[in-house]
Amino acid sequence: MSGEWLPLVILAGLAWFWWDSLQKRELAVRAARAVCERASVQFLDDSVALSKMKLRRDSNQRARLYREFSFEYSSVGDDRLAGRVYLLGEIILSADLIA
Secondary structure, three states: OHHHHHHHHHHHHHHHHHHHHHHHHHHHHHHHHHHHHHOOOEEOOOOOEEEEEEEEEOOOOOEEEEEEEEEEEEOOOOOOEEEEEEEEOOEEEEEEEOO
16 A cells, blocks of 8 residues: 555655755846845846755754856856856855855
8 A cells, every 4th residue: 555655756756856946046036136236237038047955054053955057147248257156955044156
């Protein structure tokens, strides 16, 4: 009986991970947009890309997914510069423009 539930549990886990990843991506887009607005630069393509993902511990020593997103911005309109957003779980650690 337990073997019948295994594929359903795996599918539910994958669906949760996909949904959670979309939520974190949207959080990273908002953070990238905000850092670009504060610096008065243009956030290009209105998107971020996952660069790195691994397990890390938070301040309470609980395992969380650490995600690093990259994005591009332009300072004068004809250049493409890199930026990064760092998340630990649902917490934005930082969002930086890399010159």
